[in-house]
Amino acid sequence: MNIYDVTALVISLAMVVVLGILIGCTPNDQSDLSYLPYTELNFAAAPNIPDARVSQGILSKKSEKSKNSSHKWAARGNRPWKYIIIHHSATQTGSAKEFDKMHRRKGWDEMGYHFVINNGRGGTDGKVEVGSRWRKQKWGAHTKTPNNEHNNFGIGVCLVGNFMNSMPSQKQLAAMRELVEYLMITYDIPPQNVIAHKDAPILKPTECCGKTFHRYVHSNSFRRQLNHYTMAR
Numbered sequence: 001m002n003i004y005d006v007t008a009l010v011i012s013l014a015m016v017v018v019l020g021i022l023i024g025c026t027p028n029d030q031s032d033l034s035y036l037p038y039t040e041l042n043f044a045a046a047p048n049i050p051d052a053r054v055s056q057g058i059l060s061k062k063s064e065k066s067k068n069s070s071h072k073w074a075a076r077g078n079r080p081w082k083y084i085i086i087h088h089s090a091t092q093t094g095s096a097k098e099f100d101k102m103h104r105r106k107g108w109d110e111m112g113y114h115f116v117i118n119n120g121r122g123g124t125d126g127k128v129e130v131g132s133r134w135r136k137q138k139w140g141a142h143t144k145t146p147n148n149e150h151n152n153f154g155i156g157v158c159l160v161g162n163f164m165n166s167m168p169s170q171k172q173l174a175a176m177r178e179l180v181e182y183l184m185i186t187y188d189i190p191p192q193n194v195i196a197h198k199d200a201p202i203l204k205p206t207e208c209c210g211k212t213f214h215r216y217v218h219s220n221s222f223r224r225q226l227n228h229y230t231m232a233r
């Protein structure tokens with residue numbers, strides 16, 4: 001082996017090592033936004049951009065139509081929501097205003113839920129109150145998990161009442177179904193991602209949204225409705 005052969009061998013080995021390092025260092029999939037801190041995901045100032053998925057035929061025209069900015073629940077920006085998370089307030093009475101005060105007293109930025117559905121005590125039975133973090137398309141503060149996935153991408157819907165041994169009112173349920181249908185279609189959220197607080201991989205155990213109501217959330221009749229919303233698209 002002469003000096004040129006040795007040099008060629010060294011260069012080849014060096015290239016293999018460099019290539020190996022490059023491949024081995026491939027960063028995690030950048031399309032997964034969950035590694036970003038909350039603040040990086042505040043799309044409050046984002047303009048209402050037409051969803052590219054519609055022009056690509058991934059989302060139907062109908063789901064784009066429901067994004068119409070004139071809809072009562074429409075929000076500016078396109079936060080990539082993945083979950084709808086159902087809560088109960090575990091209180092007999094309540095409203096968005098009261099929960100906002102309660103959560104601020106805990107030192108939070110504002111009310112942690114995105115929507116509150118009144119039960120007639122603190123607000124009209126079946127009325128959907130839109131939280132200010134929904135209008136801002138801001139991350140939630142309602143379902144703490146180790147990687148923050150469910151707060152980053154979960155829409156928090158709280159029904160006023162304690163549903164350990166009773167169900168929400170008929171008007172609350174009707175309002176919840178209408179809201180869930182709108183959110184599933186608008187954000188392309190699959191039925192299996194419509195869950196109760198206690199179903200998430202939470203750090204602190206909870207019975208939220210209450211034992212009786214939790215059975216309803218997983219009942220065949222409710223699941224059939226969710227599947228129907230998906231198929232209707």
Ligand SMILES: [Zn+2]
Nearest residue numbers: 087088197208
């Ligand atoms: Zn909860």
